[in-house]
Amino acid sequence: MISVTRLTNNTWSHIQHGLDRESLPKITTTAILAPLGTLLVWFTISWFLNPLRKYPGPFLAGFTNLWRFTHCFIFAHDYADTIKKLHDKYGPVLRIGPNTLDLDYPELLKTIYTTDGKWLKTEMYDNNSTIMDGQQVWTIFSTRDQVYHARIKRPVVKYFTLGSVLAIEPHMNIEIADFIKHLDNRFVSANKNFNLVDWINYFAWDQASSLTFSKRYGYMDAGHDFDSTLLIAEKTFHYFQAVSQIPWLDSFLDKNPLIRIGPPNLQNAFRIAAEALAARVSGQDENYDPSQPDYMQHFIESKETHPELVDDKIIMTYLIVNILAAADTTGITLQAIFYYLMKHPSAQKRCEEEIRSQGWDKDSVVTYAQARHLYYLEAVIKESQRMHPVLGMCLERYVPKDGIGLVLPDGSVVPPGTAVGMNPFVVGKNKSVFGEDADEFKPERWLRGEEGEEGYKMRTQRMSAADLGFGGGSRICLGRHLALVEVYKVVATLINRYDMELVEPEKEWKVEKCFFMRPRNLESRFRIRE
Template sequence: MKNQTVVGHGGQTSHVGESPFLLPLFGTFCALSLWGMWSIATSPLRKYPGPYLARYTNLWRLYHITRGSFHKVLQDLHKNYGPVVRVGPNVVDVDYPDLIKTVFSIKEDWKKTEYYLASSALVDGHIVYNLFSQTDKHKHAQEKRPVAKYYSLNGVLPLEPHVDKTIRQLCSELESRFVDGNAKKPCNLGDWILYYTWDVVGAVTFSQPIGYLSHGCDFDGTLKNAEKALDYFSWVGCIPILDHFFDKNPIYRIGPPGFSGITGVSVKHLIDRYQGNDKHYHSPENPDYLDKFIEAKQSNPDAVSDAQVISWLMINMIAGADTTAITIRSALYYSMKTPRIWQRLRSELAAAGLAKDSCPVSYKDARAIPYLEAVVRESLRFLPGVSLSLERYVPQGGAHLSPQTSAEYVPEGTIVAFNPYVIARNKGVWGPDAEEFRPERWLQAEGESEEDFQARLRAMNNADLSFGGGSRVCIGKRLGLLQVYKVVATLALLYDIELVNPDKEWTIINSWFPRQEGLEVRMSKRA
């Protein structure tokens, strides 16, 4: 084929086929193509099975995560391919419970990936990390050390009066809207549980609930913004570089709705506390987290600034409510779906001597009831508060994925992911009925020796990723559990609750935190 001659301005001619740009572009394209094919052909992960597109691009994973059911997709992949599935060019998802304590260890040799960075914030042109998004283990430890004691059980128990007050308000709102004079009026209990957990966070952090219970709705839009922010975090984490073009863009931010409202609330409460303008709702006799954080600053003036205090307050506000609500909803929904479980729970609460005048039930009394603990543990297992995969980099020297064989080797820099939802259905740990909600698995079975039960319980505890693991275990775990035990026991004691559509399954949208929709109930006071 002859080159086409083109006459340009000034009578100059050029030959399209001889353009100085086409040959370099064609060469670059060929080189990139050959490099891509060579990388795929020689990748040390090529032996691991998985979806065809996943070996070429993370867009495959991004697509499925945006659909809100990636935990189910992964579960099916592991059923088809086995315990190691390749879900990205450099990512393998692993269903080896025995490997958890190695990867999620106190030493933190397996570093967090860039997936978590999207939960940071851009402030004055600088990225500000928090306890969740900080991938540097030394900086994470430095930020956590001054406040860790406040999240221990001894640190959390003094906050119980704030939780009691919020539970009383929850019950008052439910009774006035759905019980007294409104018997059998349908109630979206899932929404009210979320209002409760967010108001508890406000109460324990500032001694003042945010106001969702009193308004009976997402009055300031924060809850909807939180959902959008989690959607963004889940999606952009698959291709972390995108976060720098969207949310962390220093020129023009295109990211999700931020938490400017919550930030403003945190700053205002800090100023009011310094100036003594919050005495009408805050009492030093009932300290809150703001008191404790200011105490940490006073004890470590060189290491803790007001900006650090705001960061701690924000972690409380943003990360302390949704996962707690998820567990409470699951405990109520799955128990009521199986009337045998719901009736046994209520019977054992009564057998423990708890009555209506015991409400709100104390944490001490609630934790003393084995079957309630079994229901809570099973709820955490059946639908973990985080149901997308937790990613870590393989450390220097590489690693063998299976303790039983040296064949499954991956080099350093490979991303190894554990999905809490998938791990929680491993039949080697949880038994052949792993996909059934059965609280009794957490209790000693009839005829089971104490030694066998303790061994089985250890195996289940070691495979539990409902709060993460190692040095990165959720710092608010004990506060969340305190809320769960107390409110589930209180609602079960005070009310007859039944599902509006007991045969209809609720909807779960997995966006880092799984959002449950469809906890519609009718309520009445127990006789």
């Protein structure tokens, strides 16, 4: 035993002596270069064996998802513009990841975003799930399981039909009237400029909470994001858009069972929703008027009618998704509409003339029934949504594994299991559908021209079929009717009441163009019209 020890000690001493003088640099170099060489060989073989290598795109995107992660995290402010420019350079098929293609083929929209349930969402949506009582809970938006999605959608889908949405229009009227009051008292009467982006956000969140549980958050009353909920929600979606590009990162960041690293937690939004639900169930909700049901009451009823499908955790997911989705969708759409109108005086004047010729009281909130039949207003809303959709990222789906793959218009076949999708920002500017002036704001493209009734119908049907603003197929946004009713009412009401203008009309607005197309500045001046 002693001899072995001595031998070991002597040997170790000799090794150390050798390392210090001669071997250490060589071993260090080998230790660094060997893994890099192995990694390079692995990447090279993977690239050559990948059937997607024939499709163009950024060089790094062919090897790793780090390319799109970086662009959604560091360069998120112009991600949608980057994808659009790459499509302009490479064509309708763009490889943005080792197994992901971003397509600009509007004619395939109904194929990929279908109602048959075969084109499943990819893992990019997983990190939008939430943890409740130590368990991962999937929402209507985040779940990839089509069967589960149909189960949790079934109890509440009837509450989002157009008829059901119109039943809660009185809630909207109250919040819109309050919005007008704040604009008048804070800015119009004092002839002060203000950032319309901020105030639309305050209104959208207050309206979403009022429609959901008959109690507004209070951002319009406070005049600012007093509890940072809006800021935290934005950071949460910034996390989602980046981590969704490398989904397994979420297991180490948000879903880490040992220590949660990120993203910022929407504790306040969850707390208010939980407190409102507890008060309603116990009969102590002073804000609720039984003659005017809200969405929380609808969700509670869904538990009573479908006890085998809905529990309190599912109700909480309904509440949170209803607030987050409604606020952002409505807010971004309204901001885009007012920006494009004020940026294009001729369109603004025509819209004003159409609305004001109706003879409505400028002190009243316009009803949806009144606003919906105005043709130019409808054209403005559609064109604004086309130019500036709510979403600016590829909505990914897997090519079904039980077929030959996806046959593209150029004749090539995308193999089963490939992630494919379309970006609403890119598809909305497709020149084969919208014409050579697709990059211009032109509401008249939605109106009848000289082509006759049949030609007009065919043209507008083709353009409408390329609309991906609310998603598509079985996963189309459940609250689209809710968002559009709000938009029609707010735009018609404000244009009927105010003359509005940009403080610096020559300047372009700043927008973060990634998952959500978030505007930053819309410095405006309003006056009550004569």
